[in-house]
Amino acid sequence: MSLSLPRHDVADLGLHQAGARRVEWAARSMPALRRIFERFERERPLEGLRIAACMHVTAETANLLRALRAGGAEVALAASNPLSTQDDTAAALVAEYGVMVHARSGMDPATYARNLATVLECRPHLLLDDGCDLVNLAHLERPELLAETVGGCEQTTTGVIRLRQMSAEGMLRVPMVAVNDTATKRMFDNRYGTGQSTIDGIMRATNALLAGRTVVVAGFGYCGRGLAERARGMGARVVVTEVDPVKALDAAMQGYTVLPMAEAAPVGDVFVTVTGNRDVIRAEHLAVLKDGAVLANSGHFDVEIDLPALESLAVDVRREVRPQADEYVLEDGRRLVLLAEGRLVNLGAAEGHPAAVMDMSFAVQALTVAWLAGNHADLAPGVVEVPAEIDTEVARLELRALGVRIDDLTPAQEDYLSSWRA
Incomplete structure (x- = not known):
């Protein structure tokens, strides 16, 4: 356990070792995210960025946040559902992985709302949301914090629906990437x-x-x-x-x-x-x-x-x-x-999606965060699609992990597909 812990409100820090074992077990089934972790550790694409996240506090989420931390980011996390928090995972995120966590299993609605407000106090550069509650709160109650926010990601269908409504009304002040709408997310996660x-x-x-x-x-x-x-x-x-x-x-x-x-x-x-x-x-x-x-x-x-x-x-x-x-x-x-x-x-009532499924979703999320960090200046406020090359890269990483090989187009095939005169 680190001697200097980030700010937190979790049920029991003494659960951190059990939480770390749970996180490491999930990591075994998340090979794509592991490769991204290694890349982020070398390249540090998120150096100096502050990220506020509202997500399910599970072992799979912990592995995403570990990758973001490896990339240089400071991360503050609140739960996106009062019942989904794994208290041992929350403890491990604080004590083992240096993440500011405000989440307890079974918390009441008032505590849920207070935790969202607390993580926004980190003055985030990026928002990671699961249902649009964090983005909604920032826009309605803490709009002054958006001065430093350059963008974010949304990973649920419900959240993307809400974001599109905000954008249509001219209320969305930052670019938000619809991670939910990628082929890998919809087909495998959903x-x-x-x-x-x-x-x-x-x-x-x-x-x-x-x-x-x-x-x-x-x-x-x-x-x-x-x-x-x-x-x-x-x-x-x-x-x-x-x-x-x-x-x-x-x-x-x-x-x-x-x-x-x-x-x-x-x-x-x-x-x-x-x-x-x-x-x-x-x-x-x-x-x-x-x-x-x-x-x-x-x-x-x-x-x-x-x-x-x-x-x-x-x-x-x-x-x-x-x-x-x-x-x-x-x-x-x-x-x-x-x-x-x-x-x-x-x-x-269960533990959510299997880690192997979340590997793809969170690999897309991690690469999208890095892309946002480098390209936010070129993006206007509104709902933004994930670049197609990110979805393709994650699919290739997963195929490699599964030991599956596919064909490459021949030069003649590429010419055929790129010319209407053929």
Whole structure:
């Protein structure tokens, strides 16, 4: 443990050794980020920069922050979800890796907001966000801090939606890179990561058999596709609900039953929302759910299931029937089970995405931060796309780690693709 620790508010610094073991275990499955760490250590592309981050405090995130520290940055971290913080990882980030951390598992909303404000006090040059809460706070309550902020990154669909709204209204004052919108992030993190980790969270919280049961997936974006695939692979009957005609058609063509939520509600056994919108499961749906129906959310915020409506329908005090599984008893005796308080079930009831998946997402994030550090002067405020070469470089790093080789274009093929006269 370092004798001079950065400013922090964590549950127990004594957990730092256990946290370091967890971080090192995750690092074994993050070869692309390890190579970037080594490059950053040599080149120091982030020397002198201050970074404020709002992210899930997990072992995978810790490895990203280690790479940023190796590149020369000072880093302050707040949690992006009250339930996802690993207290041992938080302790290790402070004591072993020199990161300012303000995060505790299970903190209340007031503490969550206070921690976001605290990390902004580092007067950041760069913002790393997961859901746009940090950017939102800086713009609405601490705009004076943006004088030194040159840009940032957003890694969730929900956050990018909010950023685009800010930009459309002329309110976004810095360039924010939509890391979420890269092919590696959407295809692997959203599809494979969310699909597997959501099922993991549901299984840990309920120990329920999915085979033969009806799983309703609300939303058929990349996250919903991955979740539907994994649920079907475990033998579940999968029903998809959608508002987008193209995505609904895609689900139908893949063989899923597509229904409005009003028709899916009476037949479903397990419901998972992954839309990025609010009130997807409302009072009229809750009123017709089966006894024992399980409700879970894998969208970023806890607004996809109408929790006030669930509270108002319950006649018995909510009780925890299993860790991260709360039972609500309705007037007619039906019992509805809510997982992880309606927050991200894959992080509230499990450990989030596998490290191998986050390796790609955080490799893109690390390279994008370095690119921002060197190119921010050429960028205007607004939502910025990740340079295509970064996405390609990360894919190549992952292929190399997997021992997979691919073809190169021949000169004749390159000429053919670059000339319409051929």
